[in-house]
Amino acid sequence: MTKYLFFSIFFLTITIAVQAQRNPPGNVVITSTKGETRVQKGENGELHVNVSPVDVRELKKRGSVRYSDFGAVGNGKTDDIDAIAAAHAFANEHDLPVKADNGATYYIGGKQLSAVIRTNTDFGTAAFIIDDTDVQNRHTPVFMVSSGMQPFKPEGISSLKKNQDKIDLSLPGTCLVTVTNSHVRRYIRFGLNQNNGSPQTDIFVVDKNGNVDMDAPVIWDFDRITEITALPMDDTTLKITGGRFTTIANQADSRYTYYSRNIAIRRSNVVVDGLEHHVTGEGDHGAPYGGFINIRDCSHVTVKNTILTGHKTYHTIGSAGKPVPMGSYDISVNRALNVSFVNCSQTNSIDDRIYWGIMGSNYCKNLLYDNCTFSRFDAHMGVANATIRNSTLGHMGINAIGTGTFTVENCTVRGRSLINLRRDYGSTWEGEFIIRNCVFVPSGGKPVSASLISGFNSGQHDFGYTCYMPERITIENLHIDDSNHPENYQGPAVFANFNRQMTDDSYHEKFPYIKTREVILINVTIASNKKLRISDNPFMFKNVKIVTK
Numbered sequence: 001m002t003k004y005l006f007f008s009i010f011f012l013t014i015t016i017a018v019q020a021q022r023n024p025p026g027n028v029v030i031t032s033t034k035g036e037t038r039v040q041k042g043e044n045g046e047l048h049v050n051v052s053p054v055d056v057r058e059l060k061k062r063g064s065v066r067y068s069d070f071g072a073v074g075n076g077k078t079d080d081i082d083a084i085a086a087a088h089a090f091a092n093e094h095d096l097p098v099k100a101d102n103g104a105t106y107y108i109g110g111k112q113l114s115a116v117i118r119t120n121t122d123f124g125t126a127a128f129i130i131d132d133t134d135v136q137n138r139h140t141p142v143f144m145v146s147s148g149m150q151p152f153k154p155e156g157i158s159s160l161k162k163n164q165d166k167i168d169l170s171l172p173g174t175c176l177v178t179v180t181n182s183h184v185r186r187y188i189r190f191g192l193n194q195n196n197g198s199p200q201t202d203i204f205v206v207d208k209n210g211n212v213d214m215d216a217p218v219i220w221d222f223d224r225i226t227e228i229t230a231l232p233m234d235d236t237t238l239k240i241t242g243g244r245f246t247t248i249a250n251q252a253d254s255r256y257t258y259y260s261r262n263i264a265i266r267r268s269n270v271v272v273d274g275l276e277h278h279v280t281g282e283g284d285h286g287a288p289y290g291g292f293i294n295i296r297d298c299s300h301v302t303v304k305n306t307i308l309t310g311h312k313t314y315h316t317i318g319s320a321g322k323p324v325p326m327g328s329y330d331i332s333v334n335r336a337l338n339v340s341f342v343n344c345s346q347t348n349s350i351d352d353r354i355y356w357g358i359m360g361s362n363y364c365k366n367l368l369y370d371n372c373t374f375s376r377f378d379a380h381m382g383v384a385n386a387t388i389r390n391s392t393l394g395h396m397g398i399n400a401i402g403t404g405t406f407t408v409e410n411c412t413v414r415g416r417s418l419i420n421l422r423r424d425y426g427s428t429w430e431g432e433f434i435i436r437n438c439v440f441v442p443s444g445g446k447p448v449s450a451s452l453i454s455g456f457n458s459g460q461h462d463f464g465y466t467c468y469m470p471e472r473i474t475i476e477n478l479h480i481d482d483s484n485h486p487e488n489y490q491g492p493a494v495f496a497n498f499n500r501q502m503t504d505d506s507y508h509e510k511f512p513y514i515k516t517r518e519v520i521l522i523n524v525t526i527a528s529n530k531k532l533r534i535s536d537n538p539f540m541f542k543n544v545k546i547v548t549k
Contacts (some may be wrong), residue, residue, distance in 0.1 A: 001516065072106060119238070171208045178229045262290070276307045332361075351395045392415050442480070467514065490533065
């Protein structure tokens, strides 16, 4: 029997058995007995897959598995999820790659069943229709990319320090380590979606000798550790290629009941290449989506040459009792390290405000966009180090809070500001910004008063951490295309008005907001021929050193 892999409560545990002498608590049971190859439901809802010894030998001799081997019809009408899940279960058991049948169209209804991917998978030119109009469990991913490794709880570690480079651990190999201190709350959200924050958590890579990968360091002091988990990382790269997926959107009420009918990646060292995802059937209401590409609890994942789709924005009543737009994503990255999107784009216009920004992330480190055309980059509950290069960002632009270095180079940004520091999490960035060789088109060319760095912090809210503005901001070879500007336009500002009430020394910040120390400007050109100003609120930034070269 294969090892179990622990997932969070939102996902299924898939168990594969070699023999059916006992009935494991899972979804797929593999047997190889005399008789025909067949896939059928068991009494307890599990999927029973019997593969005849002759077919086992033939499939192993061929060296790959196809969905049609397990009864997939591929006509776009018959629900093929049982056959798809069975094919992957068998492939996982025998370490065989999976290939979709070229030209097939697989219909996937709302059944509560995931196909677990642990071997290379080539979706090829096949199409997949995912029907979300009648779903048994909205948390059930269609495909779960998982590791066969088993997590464990290391013992003897009771505390950690920020940037600690060595931990007194002896591990079986390189592991992804997650730690939590439930007695400390961070990211205490402000605004219409206000909340009481989340337990302090961190994720990092540790080698077998206890050395922390300092490219993604520990970002908090942990005076106490209430939970720690280590997951050994797969050494080999798992590849998923091709496939044209279409989601028929749900018709649920517009509430924060996120749908996760997606490709969930829970394994390190994965490459997704050449995939397409489209969305159809969105009406005047619906529940939001938690990312068709949903990456969590892993490291070194690359999505490349992939086309995705922004979701329509629906509204609901937020936690403050007022209407709010709901974030709905085709990309979601959470508690993940070293995640790259390379040569990717979206099907709908990056400037169309009907659609929510395509990406959201939390608790990540080392995120990369390279040669992407997307409506949005977003880091909600923090990113440590991020790079956007050779890319175009649309109406929702670049939004982030976090630490380390944020580099934007060779990009066109069409958002309200060049970089927006999220106000709901304190507009904090403990580190520096480097902006090189970019074009900023404020609000996609609409007549607005432009500012490069935007955000808000009144100094009156406890976010669970000290809030910082970037200590140093370097802007080199930036062109501001503000040619279409409003009347009485005073010219672009480096900083937006982060606090309209802070106009003299009488203002008291209960939770001090640490301001930028230095801004370095090198070759900044402005289409309107107006001068670049510090801010509409010069008092707030009176101590910022502006260096022009």
